[in-house]
Amino acid sequence: MRTNTLRRGLVALLTAAISFGAIARAQAQTQQESVLRIGYQKYGTLVLLKARGTLEKRLAGQGFTVQWTEFPGGPQLLEGLNVGSIDFGVTGETPPVFAQAAGADLLYVAHEPPAxxxxxxxxxxxxxxxxxxxxxxxxxxxxxxxxxxxxxxxxxxxxxxxxxxxxxxxxxxxxxxxxxxxxxxxxxxxxxxxxxxxxxxxxxxxxxxGQGLVSNHQFYLAARSFAEQHPEVLRTLITEIRDIGTWVEGNVDEATAQVAPLLGLSPAITRKAVLRQGYGARPIDPAVVRAQQDIADTFTELRLIPKKLAIADVVWTPPEGIAQHAE
The missing domain is CATH 3.40.190.10 (Periplasmic binding protein-like II)
Structure with missing residues (x-):
């Protein structure tokens, strides 16, 4: 009798342990899926967005936290996106072309005006x-x-x-x-x-x-898997980026004061960089796609990338009901 009781107790304990392990794994998976991992560089609107904390507040309502990772340049940032260490980031015109050529499964989400x-x-x-x-x-x-x-x-x-x-x-x-x-x-x-x-x-x-030679757009890019699974998060993110840009345009001195210590640069240096940047994140339009295609074709002709690319194939199209406009 005692042996049967002990056996039943062990089975119950084992079952409970297995159940607890399954629940823990499910919770860990849910927690991992609820993190937006953003890559940024030592410039631009994302630096201010990180400092303000408004994105975290907005996304908390959608069950997401935000993790920020700094990169020294666009190529390194998109390598991070390619290997799955970030979900979203900002770069200049050329890094997405090289990343696409290397097989990165990315999508252009939005862009800033020329700078x-x-x-x-x-x-x-x-x-x-x-x-x-x-x-x-x-x-x-x-x-x-x-x-x-x-x-x-x-x-x-x-x-x-x-x-x-x-x-x-x-x-x-x-x-x-x-x-x-x-x-x-x-x-x-x-x-x-x-x-x-x-x-x-x-x-x-x-x-x-770059005046008269290049546009120098800044592009916001996302991992395709994240964009497809969480379009509403991207909409919130781009709205916040657009709002910050609008604020900077009307508050250059205050923006400079906030950004300078984050960059570790003097106010004079920071203000110059702030004034030269483009602001106002907007959807990718056909003209921008053509400009990116020209860049891709140029590097293909130079044999710096191995194959012809189709930029239009990697432009994010929000699902119906998820429009790219300010809320």
Missing amino acids: PSGEAILLPKDSPIRSLAELKGKKIALNKGSNVHYLLVRALESAGLEYADIQPVYLPPADARAAFERGSVDAWVIWDPFQAAAEEQLQVRTLRD
Whole structure:
């Protein structure tokens, strides 16, 4: 009798343990699915959105928490998206092209207006170089696959040069600045706020910025799986980004004061970068798709990406009832 009772007790205990384990796994899975993981860089609207905390409050009502991860550049951020460490992020024009070519299952969700002066080809203040044509044979530092990669290609074309005419030195921003200051490279192609910091701290000369050459859109991108499963979260997210952008346009000084300590830069440097940025996240339209297709085709022709891409295939179309407009 005692043996049967003991056996029944052990079976009950084992059953309870299995049930508890299943519940714990289900709770863990639910918790994991309820986290929005955002990748951001040391610039832009997402920095302010992170600091304000309004997104967290909005998404709490939808059962989501927010996790933020900083990346040094767009290519690194989209690699994070590709391997599944983030669900959403912001980059310049070129990183999504390289990421799509590498097989990343991403979707363009929204974009900011053009900001062509927010990236430039910089020279040391005592450089003898005076024209784009004089870049022939020179070492130029840039982050491969970043927005400035396309700026460099277009700038060289405007001077009658080919990409093969220069010596690209592929470095992330911090390493590129170090190489630039050492004199290991002849020029540096970079974006804000690194661009603004170099202008103020190093007294660099701007050989050419993006005006008249590139749009320098910022793109908000999501992992396809997240976009398909949680379109209402993306709608809330883009609404918050748009609202922050509208506020910045009317409150540049206050925005500068908030962003400067987050970036670890002076108010003067930060204000310059804030003023050069585009604000007002909006849906991807056919004109923007064509512009991105031109970028993709350019890098295919240069054999920097291995195949022709179709940008239209990776543009998010919200399901019916989930419109991309401010609430």
